[in-house]
Amino acid sequence: MRDSRDPLAAWRIATEPYYRPVGDEPRRYELAYGRRLPLILSGPTGCGKTRFVEHMAWRLGVPLITVACNEDMTASDLVGRHLLDAGGTVWHDGPLTLAVRHGAIRYLDEVVEARQDTTVVIHPLTDGRRLLPLDKKGEQLAAHPDFQLVVSYNPGYQSAAKDMKPSTRQRFGSMAFDYPPPATEAEIVAHEAGIVLPLAEQLVAIAGRTRALRGHGLEEGASTRLLIHAGCLMRDGLDARASCEMTLTGSLTDDPDVLRVLHDCIDATF
Numbered sequence: 001m002r003d004s005r006d007p008l009a010a011w012r013i014a015t016e017p018y019y020r021p022v023g024d025e026p027r028r029y030e031l032a033y034g035r036r037l038p039l040i041l042s043g044p045t046g047c048g049k050t051r052f053v054e055h056m057a058w059r060l061g062v063p064l065i066t067v068a069c070n071e072d073m074t075a076s077d078l079v080g081r082h083l084l085d086a087g088g089t090v091w092h093d094g095p096l097t098l099a100v101r102h103g104a105i106r107y108l109d110e111v112v113e114a115r116q117d118t119t120v121v122i123h124p125l126t127d128g129r130r131l132l133p134l135d136k137k138g139e140q141l142a143a144h145p146d147f148q149l150v151v152s153y154n155p156g157y158q159s160a161a162k163d164m165k166p167s168t169r170q171r172f173g174s175m176a177f178d179y180p181p182p183a184t185e186a187e188i189v190a191h192e193a194g195i196v197l198p199l200a201e202q203l204v205a206i207a208g209r210t211r212a213l214r215g216h217g218l219e220e221g222a223s224t225r226l227l228i229h230a231g232c233l234m235r236d237g238l239d240a241r242a243s244c245e246m247t248l249t250g251s252l253t254d255d256p257d258v259l260r261v262l263h264d265c266i267d268a269t270f
């Protein structure tokens with residue numbers, strides 16, 4: 001049951017999400033939030049964008065409402081709709097409206113996966129008006145002072161048709177993310193998977209090889225997330241080769257030639 005005194009209680013982050021800064025991105029985010037600047041976090045999948053927003057929302061003490069975008073998502077899924085209940089037809093705020101009305105950071109993960117009509121509803125929120133038009137309700141909702149819109153975007157593998165339109169993109173400030181430098185990434189993998197640092201360093205070295213194959217047989221290299229999965233399986237007792245097969249190689253490709261290269265790399269590492 002939602003707390004009626006705090007409609008965003010479910011989205012408040014009580015304990016600090018672990019985030020290892022790579023540069024001065026926390027300070028940049030704090031300044032952007034101070035201006036309520038809408039932000040695009042760009043970078044490959046699984047490199048820490050979501051974790052970063054979670055950490056920043058906790059640090060700023062602002063609730064965070066995250067929605068993973070997909071092409072079936074409609075504007076109503078974001079904004080809300082009228083639903084029938086015992087008392088008749090009642091309006092239910094969607095996650096975007098909740099964040100706008102009560103003041104939260106609204107994180108749209110993989111925004112280019114959303115259909116154009118859904119991205120259009122965010123436009124008036126990203127300029128000086130900070131308004132959300134609730135057409136079906138005949139209401140123009142002014143954003144709460146704490147509201148901020150953040151979207152993530154992976155420029156790597158989208159087709160041109162799915163690229164962010166300049167008219168949308170120019171409404172946002174942007175922060176570019178990438179896989180952390182090897183020593184930092186190993187620290188993160190060791191922390192998250194609960195494995196010793198030398199083992200995490202070996203996983204990061206394999207990831208480096210897969211990332212070098214980007215555009216040469218692989219669409220994308222292994223993400224930090226996949227390395228953490230590999231590390232967790234190792235910690236749970238699976239041998240290194242099997243752990244990597246389950247999380248790194250098979251998740252990246254089915255191409256037998258590329259798989260052979262990756263398996264050789266794993267055998268040479270462990």
Ligand code: ADP
Nearest residue numbers: 018019020045046047048049050051192224225
């Ligand atoms: P993205 O949103 O970019 O797809 P995530 O934020 O979900 O990726 O990152 C995947 C995982 O990698 C996280 O759950 C976290 O465990 C780890 N991670 C990546 N970068 C960092 C970092 N800088 N500090 C802490 N954890 C990180």
